[in-house]
Amino acid sequence: MENFDVSDMAAAQDYAPKHFLWEVTDGVALLTLNRPERKNPITFQSYGEMRDLFRALVYRDDIKAVVITGAEGNFSSGGDVHDIIGPLTKMDMKQLLRFTRMTGDLVKAIRNCPQPVIAAIDGICAGAGAAISMAADMRLGTADSKTAFLFTRVGLAGCDMGACTILPRIIGVGRASELLFTGRAMGGEEAERWGWLNRLVAKDTLLADALKLARQLADGPNFGHSMTKTAINHQWSMSLEMAIEAEAQAQAICMQTQDFTRAYNAFVAKEKPKFEGN
Incomplete structure (x- = not known):
């Protein structure tokens, strides 16, 4: 795929991604993972396109805050089983390392962009989806949200996309260890108690509440x-x-x-x- 070149557009709202939705209203950007029929999985292409976008936001004064969410009741089911996991089993070490570095680069790009990033989490938030929401500065979620770092469930280590560094800083070492070793889902009410969610909100107001918080931040210094x-x-x-x-x-x-x-x-x-x- 072609890299996102910030110099190609006059305003951030002109950006038209191929693999997710992007809307900008008065400096507040809304990024929506939009494959609801499969619970909004991440693909090779969407990883790269999001990485390039967040890298470019370093140079965008017209974006003041960003909300990341998923379409139609789920945040993201993580790496697509057919589009990513299957092909990974056939790659050599050099190709695999290129992929794992790219996924980590997305987390670094979200952390390194100067804008506050808010994840609005409903339904399934798993694997790479959990890592993307982990990279956000704040998280709002519903009681129906289920966040799971599933990596051990597919025979991998829990240390993926910065999880062993960032997650313990959000919820503590013991709780992070439990989630990363077991791969179990953390429900919404538990997530708020553990400090994963900044706030538990109603399902029908999740996006509005996230955008309101983003607007408040965008209007700040x-x-x-x-x-x-x-x-x-x-x-x-x-x-x-x-x-x-x-x-x-x-x-x-x-x-x-x-x-x-x-x-x-x-x-x-x-x-x-x-x-x-x-």
């Missing part, structure tokens, strides 16, 4: 949000001393933005600040 996400990513491997110094530098940079001055002036005038991301 976008440069400040990008610095926050960068700090969360980088500080995983820092000592406390290094983290505090990095945050001091980040905050000093943010204090030079016009949004900081806008917020001060609005406070003095007893008005709500209108951030512009600069």
Whole structure:
């Protein structure tokens, strides 16, 4: 497939992907995995296209926040059995490593894009689908959601797409170990208790609630949000001393933005600040 070239379009809403749906409304993007007849599985092509898209978002000022969801009651059933798992059994080591690195590159692209990313999870969220939602900054889900890191169920290790690094940081080592060793499904109410879901929402308001949260973030200090996400990513491997110094530098940079001055002036005038991301 051809790589997504950000320079080819004047505005992000002009992007027309081949393997998922993409809508942009006033800086809030909605990415919908759209193969509902098979519970929205991931294919070789959709992996690559999503990777290229999230890499390109680093350079897009017209996207302020992103929501990822699945069509018609399911988030994603993970790697397609016929389109991915079958072909993998016939690949040599070089081809397999190329594939596993590509799937990891999607997670890295979601983590490294400066925009806050929200996963809206209903129904099945399994395998690669669980890893994609794991890469998001926040997750909203329904009581009917079932999240499962299924890799051991197909004879693989639980360490896939960053799961052994990211998942324990979300729900803790013991709980992550249980899910990664057993491959069992985590229900929606359990997922909220464990901290996987930021919030449990009604099935019929899931997308609206996710978009409302995205809108709230998009209307905030976008440069400040990008610095926050960068700090969360980088500080995983820092000592406390290094983290505090990095945050001091980040905050000093943010204090030079016009949004900081806008917020001060609005406070003095007893008005709500209108951030512009600069």
